[in-house]
């Protein structure tokens with residue numbers, strides 16, 4: 001469950017000279033919206049609109065400059081540092097730039113969320129091998145991310161985001177390196193997960209995909225929410 | 230096409246693919262972040278320095294204990310005109326009037342706490358005075374009687390009360406406690422100890438600074454991985470603990486190497502120090518019990534020092550790294 005009230009965010013070190021074209025560096029202005037548990041949201045808007053910035057807020061990589069934000073039922077103003085870490089373990093993120101660790105094999109990259117939960121190693125192996133099958137990368141389990149194609153890296157990032165069955169999945173353009181068939185499979189996965197109660201927000205430029213899988217849309221322009229429906 | 234959710238739920242433990250390496254890789258790669266050469270070598274060097282400083286402190290403490298008890302436990306009594314008759318005894322009737330020297334000796338015989346009363350004979354007196362009066366004996370001067378009074382414990386015997394008591398029998402008798410010696414020796418020992426402790430503190434500070442710098446270099450090298458696992462929900466405690474265990478192990482290794490290197494040095498030092506740990510020159514030649522006591526006393530604190538070097542280094546490493554990493558992590562939200 002997500003609840004934002006008048007949330008603004010300005011990147012650190014960026015001056016607050018407010019300009020209507022959003023070139024002043026205020027990434028997000030007074031956003032208010034809710035996403036219920038198990039809800040699916042498309043996050044739309046032109047490049048630079050603030051989609052990635054909003055996702056960073058939602059996965060607690062940055063704190064709002066102002067406003068109130070509640071993630072998975074926890075109020076960010078009142079949440080202590082240790083609780084934030086616990087909260088992050090219930091969130092899965094597909095970064096726009098993947099953020100795989102280049103010196104760890106694919107297997108270990110995907111296993112990271114489970115290892116941070118101190119799950120038994122044989123259980124981790126089963127889970128990781130299973131999802132490697134699903135993303136079609138079992139044969140690449142020992143490869144390092146720099147030796148993978150863009151689409152393969154994106155599939156590793158997707159696998160890492162969902163391996164631990166998070167309560168909230170945030171995906172930043174998760175299909176931009178995938179072919180149509182892989183994109184469709186990913187959408188089916190998201191629908192399955194949402195059906196199981198996972199809250200999902202997907203930022204995308206892929207209009208075709210949005211048309212094929214119509215859902216509730218959040219649209220940003222110049223850091224403002226211009227559509228919620 | 231089968232969905233992953235359904236597939237994963239069926240994931241049986243029967244899967245035992247070629248992937249059998251059970252490694253706990255969390256991306257921190259601390260073996261690369263904090264290499265295992267430099268830190269142990271630096272810590273070993275500092276452990277040797279700390280061991281020598283601690284040996285100095287221990288030595289100063291043991292020697293000062295010896296010296297001050299040795300010097301303080303001697304009271305010198307000088308009786309001028311020892312052969313003149315003493316004043317009459319206040320108590321019992323004496324069969325014959327005693328000489329002043331003998332009267333003082335008799336009065337000292339039942340001193341509580343005195344282990345030995347020794348009147349220097351003519352030869353000893355001449356030896357004592359020869360630096361000033363030259364050899365040859367037969368001094369024209371009337372020499373006082375000099376009586377050495379040995380106490381078991383330092384500070385035993387009240388010199389003023391004793392002087393009053395002796396002057397009742399032999400006026401002009403001087404009682405001198407050798408406290409100047411012991412005070413100076415005590416001051417010297419305390420200064421040495423302070424220096425040694427200061428040296429240890431400096432070594433600890435340098436060790437902590439070295440470990441902090443190494444840790445910060447490691448944090449910088451693994452910045453990307455740390456930021457990632459932080460975003461995946463790794464706690465500060467987890468990350469700091471991983472780094473701290475690494476530096477603690479390396480510092481422990483360094484401490485161990487350092488104490489092995491310091492061992493021969495300390496043995497040598499304690500042997501060199503042994504002759505000086507006896508009572509000082511004024512006293513009688515060192516007796517067997519003093520030597521045995523020294524040999525018992527010195528090795529134990531040194532052994533404890535040596536044994537505690539590696540754990541102490543590990544503790545310093547662990548604490549320093551915990552603080553360094555947790556401080557560094559504060560930059561992350």
Ligand SMILES: Nc1ncnc2c1ncn2[C@@H]1O[C@H](COP(=O)(O)OP(=O)(O)OP(=O)(O)O)[C@@H](O)[C@H]1O
Nearest residue numbers: 011014022025027046047048049050051052053054
């Ligand atoms: N680290 C940063 N420091 C300063 N400004 C930033 C930073 N990251 C993003 N911005 C600015 O914030 C605004 C929103 O960026 P953001 O990345 O959220 O856009 P976006 O909608 O994800 O765009 P895209 O579709 O191209 O990914 C942009 O003007 C961008 O220049």
Ligand SMILES: [Mg+2]
Nearest residue numbers: 051052096172
């Ligand atoms: Mg973006």
